[in-house]
């Protein structure tokens with residue numbers, strides 16, 4: 001084989017941010033909006049048009065894709081994966097954004113390490129267990145866990 005690699009450096013580019021934002025490198029964080037006091041750990045990718053509210057923490061190795069919006073005071077554990085393409089028509093949308101779906105995360109949502117969040121809405125004051133796969137929207141505060149994620153307990 002005689003090909004060469006097309007190198008594409010990204011890094012931290014075109015981020016609209018509030019005061020006291022920390023991003024630990026290496027991370028690819030581009031075209032997104034992050035509020036005051038947000039912390040983003042290393043080896044994180046946050047794609048364009050994502051919005052992250054103030055004081056939210058994103059731990060290392062997480063991936064937050066386009067069409068995700070997250071509120072304030074959230075916690076995203078290590079290696080949390082967001083999804084915007086369900087492969088709804090039998091395979092990847094291959095860049096056809098009309099097939100992508102959005103995700104909306106409320107305030108004070110804590111997501112355990114290695115969880116996967118399909119395109120859903122999660123209301124305020126929710127805890128998602130480590131390793132969970134959230135396949136449906138969550139409309140009541142509580143703790144949810146498993147694959148698929150199910151209610152463990154309501155929060156009063």
Ligand SMILES: CC(C)(COP(=O)(O)OP(=O)(O)OC[C@H]1O[C@@H](n2cnc3c(N)ncnc32)[C@H](O)[C@@H]1OP(=O)(O)O)[C@@H](O)C(=O)NCCC(=O)NCCS
Nearest residue numbers: 077078111112113127128129130131132143144145146152
């Ligand atoms: C979901 C979670 C908050 C629940 O904690 P808890 O309220 O103390 O729950 P318990 O440990 O009493 O477990 C209750 C039940 O849920 C199950 N369960 C707990 N966590 C689970 C998880 N992540 N996935 C699937 N089932 C889980 C337990 O096995 C138990 O089942 P059982 O009743 O059949 O025995 C916690 O287990 C968790 O996953 N925390 C995430 C921590 C994390 O990722 N932190 C990142 C910082 S590094």
